[in-house]
């Protein structure tokens with residue numbers, strides 16, 4: 570096994586404001602692929618090195634964000650700085666019933682312009698990566714040219730034997746229409762050799778008549794390794810021509826915040842799978858980590874809340 574195993578992510582990490590309108594707001598940051606990158610860096614046991622490719626601006630907030638990402642354990646030499654652009658921003662407001670509502674300011678964020686150069690740092694070092702991770706949100710934020718570049722990069726990596734992982738996070742509001750999203754996800758699934766499928770998102774995107782149909786369709790995907798996540802219901806996993814395994818999730822009596830459930834599952838899964846565990850064992854660890862994360866507030870839980878898992 571290579572040491573370290575080099576994993577590159579592409580996506581967007583946004584600034585987070587959490588609180589009540591015109592009241593006190595807590596600042597933080599997060600994003601789906603970013604959350605996975607941080608948890609993977611924590612769980613890799615020193616054997617996995619994690620790069621986060623994205624773009625930021627040249628403003629003070631961008632520099633402070635990058636400083637914090639380094640403390641989170643991420644390698645940052647794939648980050649581009651685009652003068653005049655800013656990081657995206659989202660606000661979480663909790664209403665009187667405890668429901669969380671999200672508002673986004675990301676239409677002109679720096680990350681959208683990552684591929685607006687002849688060769689990105691990610692592409693320039695394409696020979697280096699043992700694995701590459703992206704999601705439906707990584708694709709959604711890019712213009713069509715950027716999507717094409719990202720998918721061509723992923724295909725080239727897969728063709729030379731690297732592991733290409735696609736997480737099917739589908740957020741309808743980020744897409745001009747569902748047909749464009751379906752086409753882009755289908756192209757992503759065609760270049761992936763590991764697909765992490767949230768059954769609910771597969772259902773919403775492809776419009777199956779029921780969750781059972783969505784799961785059955787996911788089981789037919791022509792992808793080497795497929796993991797199907799179904800919330801508290803057992804997780805399904807199959808690799809190559811092997812059988813489907815059904816791996817129970819953990820019982821969580823007090824679900825505090827489901828943010829980053831799938832993101833942390835992905836990191837737990839890959840932290841084991843990339844180091845040679847079986848798909849079943851990797852899924853079991855993914856379920857354990859996700860169960861821990863949803864029992865705490867926030868996308869990235871404190872390190873000491875998961876110390877016994879490391």
Ligand code: ADP
Nearest residue numbers: 767798799800801818819821830831834856859
């Ligand atoms: P996503 O967060 O991508 O929407 P899911 O809701 O399916 O995906 O959750 C991802 C993972 O988080 C599940 O596979 C499981 O491991 C864990 N999980 C989610 N909800 C629960 C729950 N209520 N109890 C135990 N584990 C859960």
